[in-house]
Amino acid sequence: MSRPGDDAPASPTPPSAAVQASGPMGAGVVPLDQRHLNFLFDHVADVIFFLEVLGADRYRFVAVNQRFAGTTGLRVADVIGKEIDEVIPPASLELVKRHYRQAIETGKTQHWEEVSNYPSGTKTGEVSVSPAIEADGGCCFLMGVVHDVTEQRRRQQELSILEQRWRLALEFxxxxxxxxxxxxxxxxxxxxxxxxxxxxxxxxxxxxxxxxxxxxxxxxxxxxxxxxxxxxxxxxxxxxxxxxxxxxxxxxxxxxxxxxxxxxxxxxxxxxxxxxxxxxxxSIQHELELGAIVFQNSHEAIAVVDPGGRILTVNPAFTRMRGYLPDEIVGKAPRVYNAGLDDANIYDAIWEQLHATGQWCGELWSRHKDGHVIAEYRSIAAACGADRQVRYYIEIGTDVTETKKAEELAWRQGNYDALTGLPNRQLFLDRLGQAIERAREEGGGFTLLVIDLDRFKDVNETLGHSKGDLILKEAARRLIDGTGENDTVARFGADEFAVLLRSAFQPGADRQAVGEAAQAIIDSMAQPFLVGDETLHLSASVGITHYPKDATDMESLVKHANQAMHTAKEQGRNRYAYFSHIMQERAQARRQLIKDLRACIAAERLKVHYQPIICLETGQMRKAESLVRWNHPQKGPISPVEFIPLCEETGLIVELGEQIFKTVVRDVGRWIRDNHAEMQVSINVSPVQLLSGHEVSERCFRMARNAGIPDRTLVIEVTEGMLLDNNPFVIQQLRQIVDHGMELALDDFGTGYSSLSYLKKFNFHFLKIDRAFVMHLAAGTTDYALCDAIITMAHKLGMQVIAEGVETEEQMRLLREAGCDFGQGLLFSRPVPADELGGWLASGAPPWIGPGTPFPDV
Incomplete structure (x- = not known):
């Protein structure tokens, strides 16, 4: 057997063979000599090849016939001596090897059909491979025969396609x-x-x-x-x-x-x-019979127009809608009843589309014979003959005048404020989005102002909403008068307006112009408002932000303008403020603090401390005020002045208030049980808690009742501001507190809207003097005179007085001389945890009672 590189013949000699021949003279085995074998090997119609088995899925071509070369397009000399991986196309290699392995393992001939891509093209062959099994059961050669069925399969496919086409033709x-x-x-x-x-x-x-x-x-x-x-x-x-x-x-x-x-x-x-x-x-025949009936009885105006644009016939609805009788309109063009209110080029566009597509539809304005205008939805379709030439145009018109009026009203109601006539928030945001797109395309900028009327709520509550509405209408008029025709003024909310200044913002000169525009708005709002016989004075706070300096998207622009407006309010109102990224950082920090606060309240991680309230005559502690404390895991202690307003704003104060009430009831019950102490603890209540509903109050009352603590053990502290609105629900809640055995204390007396009517209307047991009067207390001062007057008045009304913020012995002495009943402050103790206060109750000797303490002997 020749190897690659040897002088091998074009068609290697196949292994010797013998055939059994028979003829008229008898039968016998006739050996075929090498010439016969070579002739058969090279002239047989099928591809024949021999492979040497090298092991491990490796096979080498040792002989192929000339039909192999003619079928594959590969030269015999380029195949002999090469392994199948070098000859057989990669896509067919795995299939071939699998059948070779099966032939060797089973010792049987394997048959399969194979499609492979060779230089001569894609070939389909019926392949048979037989193993040459030796005496020891091994296999050293494989002989393969490939019958080329490429043409046969092609014809079968063509027949299949023809049959498929016939079926499709019949089907379609x-x-x-x-x-x-x-x-x-x-x-x-x-x-x-x-x-x-x-x-x-x-x-x-x-x-x-x-x-x-x-x-x-x-x-x-x-x-x-x-x-x-x-x-x-x-x-x-x-x-x-x-x-x-x-x-x-x-x-x-x-x-x-x-x-x-x-x-x-x-x-x-x-x-x-x-x-x-x-x-x-x-059905068409039937429809043609119905056509005349439909034409005559349709509620839509129908006109049949010839290709030249002249009316051939109209139906009765046409006459009812447009007023023209058939003999008055036939032979004329539809432009007779066009109102001329549409775009001048609309009719050229209609005919252009009709010629291109054969149909058109849309809204047009037409005019009745008597002159009034009609809004109509008109559709026009070309009717063509068998030659696809237009025979007629069918025009159908529907009167949508009332619908248009309703749509216009609905659109206006959806986009304009009913009270002021200004664009509402929805329309303003749409125009703001358009301004952003235009600024992006042109490379310009603009300014957004948000204006809020200061303390407008007080106007509604004191004068009523009808007069408040008059003020809002006047404020809208002033805004329109004070802005340019290219600017957009909108009502953004209840007492909040927005102005879109379309002039581009540039640092420097334009910033001054924007400030002047904002100040002009503030000045106009500061002018007196005449409402009937009333003359009212209001102010406005304005927030300013710029595109693209401060933000490039609509949501951020509005948010930044609002942040700037709130900053103006915090700075004293009646002013404007520009947005700065420090505001954004503060707002983010505030949102994070609210998030942390929400998590801490949900996990009940806020603690209740107690600050003793001391009898100024004896130095004994029989009262304490519960105060909530928050020790943030990263930021450390956070003042209640910072987080209590956040609780009220977010509504978390309701959940927190219940937690504090539950804790106080538990601690007081333990002190009374363990120390037999007569202890009275006050709890601060927010207006939000009182307005949250009966269910919250009932749960708290039930806690106190189930704990079995004596009446008058709990004192509920409220502020004067809570009583300002004279809310019937708040009044009812306060009365229920007293009915459930608790006492009331009026906190921060003298700092808010002090009114003797509150003291008359509500059964307060304690009056607390605010620390503002105590901190500068000295003999002969105004603060001393006010404290003395408050104490005298309270006693005459049957109330006891508690002074907050006592820090010096001189303050304590003066308060005691004025007859003040109790003192609370750092002179005696800071707020302490419940266990520490319980220890003082158990010992009977709190730290402020000792040698040198300015109390009478006890």
């Missing part, structure tokens, strides 16, 4: 095929028949009885006559129309066409044909 024609056998009378139908009439594909008998079972009784005679004429030779083809029963019970019209096939003697043999559903055609 909408026709169903059938075959009738003359000798049996059976009618065989094909699947499309079932699609048309819903009948089964099984053969049908064509006896008169069978025909009558599925054909319409009125059409059976026509069908029989047509078939008889074909069978008798009177006609060459079958062509008949009739109705057949659909499976769903309805009747459909079909057209049956066919041709008779005869045998060599001219006797009818079979008939082949198709059926077509012509129900649509039949």
């Amino acid at each position: 024609s909408g026709a169903g095929a059938w075959e009738w056998q003359a000798d049996t009378g059976l009618l065989t139908v094909f699947p499309a028949w079932q699609d048309i009439v819903g009948m089964a594909v099984a053969p049908l008998r064509t006896t008169r009885a069978a025909l009558a079972s599925w054909a319409h009784p009125d059409d059976v005679a026509d069908i029989e006559h047509a078939v008889a004429g074909l069978l008798s030779g009177r006609s060459e083809r079958l062509d008949v129309e009739g109705r057949v029963r659909h499976r769903d019970g309805s009747w459909i019209w079909i057209r049956a066409q066919g041709k008779l096939m005869v045998d060599t003697g001219g006797k009818p043999k079979r008939m082949l044909g198709t059926i077509t559903d012509i129900s649509a055609i039949k």
